[in-house]
Structure formats: structure tokens, C-alpha cells
Amino acid sequence: MTYQAIDRYPSEHAGPKVVVVTLTTAHRTRPERLSATAETTKPRLWPGLLAAALAMAASWGAHRVWPGLPMLTVAVALGILAANVRALPAATVPGLGFAGKRLMRAGVVLLGLKLALGDIVGLGFAPVAMVIAVVVLTFFGTRWLGRRIGLPGDQPLLIATGFSICGASAVAAMNGVSDSDEEDVATSVALVTLCGSLAIVALPLLRAPLGLDAVRYGGWVGASVHDVGQVVAAGGVAGPVALHIAVVVKLMRVLLLAPIVVGTGYALRRRAARAGDTGAAGARRPALMPLFVVGFLAMVAVRSTGLLPVSVLEVAGTAQDLLLAAALFGLGSMVDLSRLVRTGWRALLLGLASWVLIAGAAYGGVLLTM
Structure with missing residues (x-):
């Protein structure tokens, strides 16, 4: 280190004297001490991953006992509950963050194995056009409404994606190109899970008053309910025909995840790029197509060949559910309910409005096309 001492009383023939004193201290740090320091500063993932694994097992067990209770909904609810009763120690934060991002992307890739293009073609032109119209209307309508009510950050984008396509997994997929704030992601996941859970109860009750037969009810559920598990729960109460239609229509919406994410990434x-041209420093250029979206499309292509045996698809489906359950527990653990209640009324308003929008558009669509 270097010290400077200035003589403030100059002689008559000289200016201020500057005396520079340099002190050099040298010491050796033992290699084992350096490695120990590096090890202690590196975040440990295993506590959070262990917590996610336990929550995943609990969610699976709850779904086995009550099949009408979607496993992923339970996982999110457990994450929110654990976070807000302060049951998660600080050591779990890195691992839960890893689960909420990395494991979610792996689950989205495997989600592609649920979708065969032949099933989409079998719907016919009119239902396919209806599904596309409902998704586009909900996505852009929700974003527009979110901006109108002054919702901050990327919440309008994330909420629009989750409600229009496939719930929490779509929120996480969009986050792959938007790189949004964790609080925005967590709030969007909480809202889409809340409204999707309400739909499991509300839609079966509305079937008779709305005069929907099994085919139209299945189409309505598939076109308006967010998560695949929630679609199964809501559609299954009306019998196998309604359940089949609901799942196929829902998977058509899942297929639209790729173009929505890629289009947003391009925008x-x-x-x-425009911000960089105007001189903004550190302008971010998001990925046009994240690798996990490429993997999702590849899995759709593989499934569409019809070459995979049923046993492989069943194993992949189980793995996808487990990965998404662990990931959604991680995302749920980021939700602060007290903060959401104090400051999140606009997000809640947008979520409810988006739910009404997609349910209304889907109902009109199935009446016209199915």
C-alpha cells in the first residue's frame, strides 16, 4: 500500500515537498485456506433441492390419495405455504431458485412428449382456428389491460402468457426470454395457479346452466383452463369423451407456447437493438429461441412419429410431472402473500380479468365451432 505525506511548510526556494512512502506487505495464503474460502462462498444447492424433493413427494402423495387434486397445484400451494409461515431456512434459497428455473425448463422439454401433431389435425380446421384465436385474444388483451392499469415490470407479459397458454410452465418458459424479476415471476405463478384452481370448481358447476354437452364442455375446459393437470381435473367429471376433447384442445394451446415465446424473444x-442504437449502455439482447424451447419442439416431433412405446411415454410423463412439481414448489416459495395483499391488487385484478376473458372467448368459440 502507498501513503503520501505533503510538507505544508515550503522553503523559500522550493515549492511544497511531497514525500512518498511506500510500504509493501507480503504474506502467503495457504492453498488449503483459499479452497476453503471458495467452498464457503459457493452457494450450496442441496438444501433447497432436498426441500423441493420432499415437497414433490408430498404433492405426489396428495394426488394419489385425492386424484381430483392436481399434483402441480399442490406443489405451488405447498411452496407458498412454506414461504409464508417461514418454514424454509435461508440455506434453501439457492437450491429452490435452481429448481424454479432449471428443473422447470427440463419439465417443459418433456411436456412436448404429450403432444402429437396427428391429434391436432384430428380436431379439424374450425376448432384449431378457434383455439388460436382464443390464445391470441387472451395474450394480447391481457397485456394491453395490464399496461392500462399500470402493472409494473414484466407482470403483464408473464400473466398474459400463463393465462393464455399453459399456466405456470408457460410463465417460466416466457421468463427464459424476458429474464424477468423473480418477484414478477412468482406473482404471475401464484395468480395463474389460483385462478386455475378456481376453474376446477367453477366450470363443472357452470356446465348445466350453460347447456354444454360433453364435446362442447370438453372443448371449453381445454380452451380456457390453464394447467394440464387442472384440465384433467375439470374435464374428467364429465366423462371420457369430454376428458379426451379437453386434453387434445389443451395440448393445442401448449403447442402455441413455442411461437409465442419466439415471437416475444424477437420483439x-x-x-x-434500438436501445443500443440510441446509446443505451448494456442493452440486453434476449435469446430468440431458448434451448429448452428447441427441446420442446424436438420432443413434439419425436412423439408425432409414433415410434415411442407407451411405456417410455409413461415414464417420461411421470418424470415431467415430478420435475414440474419440484420447480413449482421453488417458484411458490418466492411468493410473499403479505406483500401481494398490500401491493398486488392490480395484479389480482388483471388475473381475474384475464380468466374471465379466456373463459368467455372459449365459450363463444366452442358454440361456433364444435
């Missing part, structure tokens, strides 16, 4: 890249 964000253009925005970042």
Missing part, C-alpha cells in the same frame, strides 16, 4: 431483441 425484445429488436427493442434491445
